[in-house]
Amino acid sequence: MATEETSSSIPPSLPITSSGYMEGHASNRPPYFNGLDYGYWKKRMAFYLKFVDFEIWELVQDGYIEPSTDRKEWSAVDKIKATLDAKGVTLIFCALSLEEFNKVSTCKAAREVWTTLETTHEGTTQVKKSKVNMLISDFEAFEMHEGESISNMFTRFTNIVNELNALGKTYKL
Structure with missing residues (x-):
């Protein structure tokens, strides 16, 4: 007997669109x-x-x-x-x-x-500049948090660099 595939068989971590497709x-x-x-x-x-x-x-x-x-x-x-x-x-x-x-x-x-x-x-050019300045500040003051794993720290750092890159400010890792 074949089982019908339902949305309950989709892992909860996978996003579903409004059309019902992953x-x-x-x-x-x-x-x-x-x-x-x-x-x-x-x-x-x-x-x-x-x-x-x-x-x-x-x-x-x-x-x-x-x-x-x-x-x-x-x-x-x-x-x-x-x-x-x-x-x-x-x-x-x-x-x-x-x-x-x-x-x-x-x-x-x-x-x-x-x-x-x-x-x-x-945002507008002015809003982008403000976001870039805030992210540059985060970048320059970046440090590992107490009890933080290297993996989590690297993810936080990469997120800052990627957000800067998306706003037109690039840094090489």
């Missing part, structure tokens, strides 16, 4: 973002977009401006760029929870979606 590290779907751990998602999503098509990533980084001419007059290159930007928007939208999607649903280009998410979760 969020995984599969190359055929983008990393899921529910509003938590933006720096982690941003890094994974950037690599996912590069993996799918590096030109999509370039449009996310550089932006896409739709030609001002009638669409019937667009060149083949214009159509390819429009398609790549639409793919970028779609890939990012597919990675978002409903709550996160609602924050960017009116965006028209992949770059606009990306920068809206950045501003929402990292």
Whole structure:
């Protein structure tokens, strides 16, 4: 007699998305973002977009401006760029929870979606500078806590370095 697979057979440590599927590290779907751990998602999503098509990533980084001419007059290159930007928007939208999607649903280009998410979760340039300064202070004053294992200490240290990296300030380990 075959047993039916239920959600109770899924270990509790694995996150479940609103669709009921476990969020995984599969190359055929983008990393899921529910509003938590933006720096982690941003890094994974950037690599996912590069993996799918590096030109999509370039449009996310550089932006896409739709030609001002009638669409019937667009060149083949214009159509390819429009398609790549639409793919970028779609890939990012597919990675978002409903709550996160609602924050960017009116965006028209992949770059606009990306920068809206950045501003929402990292803050403005001034907020980023404040976060960087606070993390630099944590970095410079870093020390092992009493009774802390080396593994836990290294994890705390790596988290500080990774958060700084996500905000554009890099340190080599």
